[in-house]
Amino acid sequence: MMTFQLSNTVxxxxxxxxxWRNHRRTLIMLSAITVGVWAMIFMTALMRGMxxxxxxxxxxxxxxxxxxxxxxxLDDPGINNSIxxxxxxxxxxxxxxxxxxxxxxxxxxxxxxxxRDSRGITLLGVEPGREVQLGFDxxxxxxGRFLTGNNDSGLVIGAKLAERLETRLGKRxxxxxxxxxxxxxxxxxxxxxxxxxxxxxLEELNIxxxxxxxxxxxxxxxxxxxxxxxxxxxxxxxxxxxxxKLVAGQTVQTLPWYEIDKYLGSMxxxxxxxxxxxxxxxxxxxxxxxxxxxxxxxxxxTREIGLMQALGMRPNMILYQILVESFFLLSIGLxxxxxxxxxxxxxxxxxxxxxxxxxxMEMMGSSSILYPALKLNDVLLANIIVITLxxxxxxxxxxxxxxxxxxxxxxxx
Amino acid sequence: xMKSYKLKVQLLFLIxxxxxxxxxxxxxxxxxxxxxxxxxxxxxxxxxxxxxxxHRPDWQRSMSMRSWTQGDKTSLxxxxxxxxxxxxGTLTKGNNMWTFAPKVNRxxxxxxxxxxxxxMGSDFSNKDISKxxxxxxEYDHRLVETREERGHSVYVIESIPHEDAAIVWxxxxxxxxxxxxxxxxxxxxxxxxxxxxxxxxxxxxxxGRTVASTIRMFRQETPDEWxxxxxxxxxxxxxxxxxxFTLSNLRNPRR
Numbered sequence: 001m002m003t004f005q006l007s008n009t010v011x012x013x014x015x016x017x018x019x020w021r022n023h024r025r026t027l028i029m030l031s032a033i034t035v036g037v038w039a040m041i042f043m044t045a046l047m048r049g050m051x052x053x054x055x056x057x058x059x060x061x062x063x064x065x066x067x068x069x070x071x072x073x074l075d076d077p078g079i080n081n082s083i084x085x086x087x088x089x090x091x092x093x094x095x096x097x098x099x100x101x102x103x104x105x106x107x108x109x110x111x112x113x114x115x116r117d118s119r120g121i122t123l124l125g126v127e128p129g130r131e132v133q134l135g136f137d138x139x140x141x142x143x144g145r146f147l148t149g150n151n152d153s154g155l156v157i158g159a160k161l162a163e164r165l166e167t168r169l170g171k172r173x174x175x176x177x178x179x180x181x182x183x184x185x186x187x188x189x190x191x192x193x194x195x196x197x198x199x200x201x202l203e204e205l206n207i208x209x210x211x212x213x214x215x216x217x218x219x220x221x222x223x224x225x226x227x228x229x230x231x232x233x234x235x236x237x238x239x240x241x242x243x244x245k246l247v248a249g250q251t252v253q254t255l256p257w258y259e260i261d262k263y264l265g266s267m268x269x270x271x272x273x274x275x276x277x278x279x280x281x282x283x284x285x286x287x288x289x290x291x292x293x294x295x296x297x298x299x300x301x302t303r304e305i306g307l308m309q310a311l312g313m314r315p316n317m318i319l320y321q322i323l324v325e326s327f328f329l330l331s332i333g334l335x336x337x338x339x340x341x342x343x344x345x346x347x348x349x350x351x352x353x354x355x356x357x358x359x360x361m362e363m364m365g366s367s368s369i370l371y372p373a374l375k376l377n378d379v380l381l382a383n384i385i386v387i388t389l390x391x392x393x394x395x396x397x398x399x400x401x402x403x404x405x406x407x408x409x410x411x412x413x
Numbered sequence: 414x415m416k417s418y419k420l421k422v423q424l425l426f427l428i429x430x431x432x433x434x435x436x437x438x439x440x441x442x443x444x445x446x447x448x449x450x451x452x453x454x455x456x457x458x459x460x461x462x463x464x465x466x467x468h469r470p471d472w473q474r475s476m477s478m479r480s481w482t483q484g485d486k487t488s489l490x491x492x493x494x495x496x497x498x499x500x501x502g503t504l505t506k507g508n509n510m511w512t513f514a515p516k517v518n519r520x521x522x523x524x525x526x527x528x529x530x531x532x533m534g535s536d537f538s539n540k541d542i543s544k545x546x547x548x549x550x551e552y553d554h555r556l557v558e559t560r561e562e563r564g565h566s567v568y569v570i571e572s573i574p575h576e577d578a579a580i581v582w583x584x585x586x587x588x589x590x591x592x593x594x595x596x597x598x599x600x601x602x603x604x605x606x607x608x609x610x611x612x613x614x615x616x617x618x619x620x621g622r623t624v625a626s627t628i629r630m631f632r633q634e635t636p637d638e639w640x641x642x643x644x645x646x647x648x649x650x651x652x653x654x655x656x657x658f659t660l661s662n663l664r665n666p667r668r
Contacts, residue, residue: 115583174580176579182522
């Protein structure tokens with residue numbers, strides 16, 4: 001026991017001193033590991049931030065983490081695929097404490113025209129009060145007001161749309177769509193509010209009018225296109241989703257957000273895989289440098305290793321010593337790398353303005369300010385991979401050194 | 414007895430005067446004027462042959478067509494020339510509109526999304542074609558001015574759409590001559606800028622009436638892009654058979 005501890009200490013001291021014998025080479029390797037680890041953690045945080053943003057945006061676009069539709073609505077979001085407003089049973093289920101808010105909407109494709117232009121849009125007949133509870137951000141109204149009631153005869157449109165139509169607050173526009181009998185349903189609306197969305201494409205797409213007004217226009221009576229329900233946390237919808245689905249019955253389609261927008265839903269799983277691949281790719285690049293450094297170190301010390309063996313050091317101790325040396329190298333690299341990554345991410349918590357490439361980001365469904373998201377799991381993953389795989393790759397030169405024949409090794413210059 | 418009879422007659426005369434007075438000396442009501450102009454142009458029913466010329470700075474093309482109307486809301490237009498467009502037809506009934514193109518041999522109901530698009534590539538929109546008489550009910554009309562021009566009175570009427578009317582214009586100004594010829598129709602936006610104008614450039618004796626025979630539609634911003642419809646022949650108040658305004662007749666013309 002005594003001897004083991006002693007030899008342990010000796011090995012550690014030897015490894016540590018060996019590490020700094022060629023300090024320039026060690027420093028270069030250290031900086032490579034540091035940059036690698038920094039890139040792993042920092043880039044992962046950026047990616048995570050981007051995906052989180054896409055998810056939140058996506059859910060906010062829907063909005064409603066669970067939605068009830070006509071069975072065919074998602075394939076053909078037309079006026080004919082409407083459902084009845086929630087009945088007493090469903091209303092009761094919606095009282096559940098898990099449900100934060102719910103609303104009904106009419107959602108139909110329509111055409112909006114001004115004197116100068118006309119564009120295809122999605123007309124949303126909403127219950128303003130409930131819509132705000134559900135997550136419509138009232139502060140996104142940059143001019144005018146949001147709708148005040150289901151009977152409001154005004155219209156709220158996006159800033160970008162207003163610009164395209166060359167219209168503004170207080171002017172009249174015409175909205176045209178079709179009623180269930182395929183007759184043209186149209187009427188004039190006065191623009192009472194203009195909203196700004198995180199993405200231009202949304203501003204051009206959605207226009208809001210009072211639910212009752214739209215139902216009257218489209219001769220829908222009290223039918224709606226969707227019932228949208230939101231809970232407390234979008235990551236944990238399953239808890240209450242099944243209850244709602246059971247109550248809503250088989251005649252309608254009740255889906256959580258990750259089923260409605262499968263692209264969004266698969267995003268989380270895809271991201272986990274992506275992070276792992278990213279870390280491994282960086283590590284592979286690193287590992288060549290690491291192996292090279294250690295191989296060089298071993299070659300330089302061939303005589304020395306032969307001497308140590310001749311003096312009675314067992315081969316596995318030599319292996320051990322080289323692995324410890326590599327461990328030191330990796331640990332120091334990781335330590336600085338982690339510190340550097342966290343040090344760069346923390347000051348960026350308020351977001352990175354990437355509006356230069358906003359158009360491209362928008363196509364991905366992300367907004368023009370990036371909020372890096374530092375996740376403990378990702379940091380741990382990066383560290384564990386670097387240490388484990390790092391030691392595994394160092395095993396090769398270490399084993400090579402341990403298998404020297406002392407007589408031959410001593411004979412080398 | 415005699416005296417009271419006389420008094421009664423005087424009273425009656427006075428009442429008649431009171432009723433008659435506004436009828437005769439005040440200018441005609443704006444809405445009636447527009448109604449009259451519409452009726453004058455369409456009759457109860459009409460059949461006409463016309464040419465539509467679409468002009469652009471670098472090209473121009475003409476189409477000949479025949480058109481039937483019945484009442485306010487029903488019409489059928491069929492292209493006869495040039496050959497490659499011949500047979501293209503448009504049927505409107507109420508607010509609905511169908512087109513037929515022999516090349517694809519299909520009837521297409523114009524969806525609401527296409528109502529504000531061009532009609533056959535002209536400067537008229539589908540909406541202009543199908544809803545031309547909406548101006549009567551969807552607007553408030555006001556006579557703003559009466560002018561004298563070449564021996565005729567011209568009434569200037571300002572029409573402002575109702576709040577929830579499906580009309581984008583801020584106002585329209587109509588110039589109607591005292592023989593009910595619509596001389597000009599101006600479309601103004603909500604900021605008081607003139608956007609487009611439909612103007613009568615020729616008045617002729619056709620089908621026993623004096624009618625606007627050439628009408629030009631153009632946007633104010635692009636005066637060298639215009640569409641002109643000139644009527645060669647028109648007959649009023651002839652009875653149209655029932656089959657005329659049907660989808661099957663649109664597809665397989667019997668007339």
